[in-house]
Amino acid sequence: xxxxxxxxDALLVELPLPAxxxxxxxxxxxxxxxxxLVPGAxxxxxxxxxxxxxxxxxxxxxxxxxGSADRVGPVVELPTTYDGADLDDVARxxxxxxxxxxxxxxxxxxxxxxxxxxxxxxxxxxxxxxxxVARLDRPRARVPAGAVGLAGxxxxxxxxxSPGGWRLVGRTExxxxxxxxxxxxxxxxxxxxxxxxxxx
Amino acid sequence: xxxxxxxxxxxxxxTVQDGGRRGYAHLGVPRSGxxxxxxxxxxxxxxxxxxxxxxxxxxxxxxxxxxxxxxxxAVTGAEADVLVDGRGAAWGEPISLPAxxxxxxxxxxxxxxxxxAVAGGLxxxxxxxxxxxxxxxxxxxxxxADGQVLPVGPGRRPHPLDVPRVAVTDGVLRVxxxxxxxxxxxxxxxxxxxxxxxxxxxxxxxxxxAGPPLDRARSGELPSEGLVLGxxxxxxxxxxxxxxxxxxxxxxxxxxxxxxxxxLWQCAQLRPGESxxxxxxxx
Numbered sequence: 001x002x003x004x005x006x007x008x009d010a011l012l013v014e015l016p017l018p019a020x021x022x023x024x025x026x027x028x029x030x031x032x033x034x035x036x037l038v039p040g041a042x043x044x045x046x047x048x049x050x051x052x053x054x055x056x057x058x059x060x061x062x063x064x065x066x067g068s069a070d071r072v073g074p075v076v077e078l079p080t081t082y083d084g085a086d087l088d089d090v091a092r093x094x095x096x097x098x099x100x101x102x103x104x105x106x107x108x109x110x111x112x113x114x115x116x117x118x119x120x121x122x123x124x125x126x127x128x129x130x131x132x133v134a135r136l137d138r139p140r141a142r143v144p145a146g147a148v149g150l151a152g153x154x155x156x157x158x159x160x161x162s163p164g165g166w167r168l169v170g171r172t173e174x175x176x177x178x179x180x181x182x183x184x185x186x187x188x189x190x191x192x193x194x195x196x197x198x199x200x
Numbered sequence: 201x202x203x204x205x206x207x208x209x210x211x212x213x214x215t216v217q218d219g220g221r222r223g224y225a226h227l228g229v230p231r232s233g234x235x236x237x238x239x240x241x242x243x244x245x246x247x248x249x250x251x252x253x254x255x256x257x258x259x260x261x262x263x264x265x266x267x268x269x270x271x272x273x274a275v276t277g278a279e280a281d282v283l284v285d286g287r288g289a290a291w292g293e294p295i296s297l298p299a300x301x302x303x304x305x306x307x308x309x310x311x312x313x314x315x316x317a318v319a320g321g322l323x324x325x326x327x328x329x330x331x332x333x334x335x336x337x338x339x340x341x342x343x344x345a346d347g348q349v350l351p352v353g354p355g356r357r358p359h360p361l362d363v364p365r366v367a368v369t370d371g372v373l374r375v376x377x378x379x380x381x382x383x384x385x386x387x388x389x390x391x392x393x394x395x396x397x398x399x400x401x402x403x404x405x406x407x408x409x410a411g412p413p414l415d416r417a418r419s420g421e422l423p424s425e426g427l428v429l430g431x432x433x434x435x436x437x438x439x440x441x442x443x444x445x446x447x448x449x450x451x452x453x454x455x456x457x458x459x460x461x462x463x464l465w466q467c468a469q470l471r472p473g474e475s476x477x478x479x480x481x482x483x
Contacts, residue, residue: 004379005483007458010428012379025226036225038426040450045426047225115228116424116450119337123424160338179327179339185227 003059010047013059018042018125020064021113022073022190032058039114039189041123073111073190076174078157080106080148080195084168086136090150093133102197104131105169110155110193115185120159120177122187129153139165146171148195155195157187170195203320203352204268208302210344213259215404216322219252221330221339225449231429232334233445235404235468236313238367239277243317246274246294248356253321254331256344258314260471262305263344265316267297271352272319278311278469311369311469319355335404336446369466371475373442373459375432376483380422380454384434385415388457391432391440391478399439400472405448406433406441407467409476413438416454424450430459442467458483 004012015021018041025039028046032055035048049055082102084090091101110126127150135151140163143149147158149166156166159177172195176186187193207214217240220233234240234257244253256263262280267273274294275282282289283304289295297303305314324331324341333340344350381387391414399408414434427433427450431443435453442459444467459467460481470476 005377005458006379006455007376007428007430008461008483010458012425035222036231036426038225038449040425041423043423043425045225045428047426047428048222114424114450115226116448117228119224119228119339121228184224184229184328189226 001059001062003056006045006047009049009052010045011049011052011055011059013044013046014042015044018113022111023064024062025189027062041113073188073192075192075194076186077194077196078148078172078174079198080170080172081198082106082170084148084170086167087169090133090167090169094131101169105155106195106197110195112187112189112191112193113154114189115187118159118162119179120185120187121156122185122191122193123154123156124187124193125153126193127153127155133167135165136167139163143168144171146173146176148172159185202268203271203354205265205271205318205322205350205352206268207263207344207346207348207350208266209264210346210348211258211261211263214263214344215257215333215335216254216324216341216344216350217257217332218254218330220332220445221328224328225426228337228449229328229339230334230336230446230449232330232332232340234315235444236277236315236465238465239313240315240317242292243274243276243315246276246292247272247317247319249317249319249321253317253353254324255315255317255322258305258308258316260308260312262307262314263316264302264304267299267301267303268349269299271297272355273297273303274317275305275314276317277313277315278308280308280314281306312471313468318352320353323351323353334446336448367465367469369469369474371466371470372477372479373463373466374481375457375459375478376481378432378455378457381456383416383418383422383454384456385417388432388478388480390414391457392480396440396476398470398472398474398476402472404444404446406443407470408439408441410439414440422452422454424452427451427455428458430461430464431455432457432459444468
């Protein structure tokens, strides 16, 4: 673990393994007082830390203890229609038929690694690294809310319509973001996500 | 008549701002909130508001309101002519507006953003606990529009005395070490050694700077990581930017420094073309 400076009341913690980020996030949420905790791909940002010295001591003593059932996040199922404009292209990149690509994506258990880009936009890991796909060379001017896309090692679902460069494989009717709900984001860091194929 | 301000002329960009919506960065929600915090807090104090009351933040061009009831207001931040029904009124002091009076805040004489506080605060519906307009994500109320009626909350008795601060930017930003200083050749020292000017595309998201491009010391991608307010980020073009209240919660370009919180108000008031320098401080 590396603890990097990030201003007067913040620390950026870089972890050796991406899988350790959700573990540290859950532990720091429980044990330290911070204004904001922002998981990234390999990092956890502790921002507005009440006691920096205590936080440094805590981090120095922290060991990842993962895997037990009480440490994993809730499961959210996203009914997904796999009819995205880039599905055939993704299947070809994966060396699969369209049906095999859908089975591969919906068969994986995905986990929200972090949320960024837009409110409620979750970066979900779960596909094996060899299935990483590059972003589109030219982003689309408008991607509709609910579109399910792939970029790099991540699956993401657009919470609201926006420009976007992810390769679209499907869409879900699930409401990803609603600022009036008690929990505005459906997908939060650590949530496990299953994309359940809807046909017809 | 109900306590309200009607927007007669919204100016080029006037938004509602309060202390912002912290605590949602893990959901991708920017913190938002007023850019020149000392000026905004002063305006609220002058009209007797609680510290987090929502007020109006202008951008260079000013704003005109009509008071629909007798209201107390104050203008701070960027200095501007203040007129009530066409007659000069005080900048940086409480002003009593009779019902029907027109308050005009002129274009900023220097600086960028003036703050117009009203006793009781602008009572638009909060989103995630804040009434701030977030220009990045679109959360909060849209920018003010001509003809819009802004409800105003119940007022309290103003403080008897406060001292308006005529703050003059010196363009020097204190910067502490950032997490990815080693990604730029020469590190944060290069920020300090060079002279910068404010780029015209600066906004509530970032103060964008122009100067000799900073060279990357290492190539490759930086996986997305959390960003703090005041982070000095270096995109591929080597022109650094200082992230302000509407900054994205995560980013993939290296952050080589962090501007001191007490200097961020200057970023709210520096105009395109003005000079910016950095002074290194311990983190």
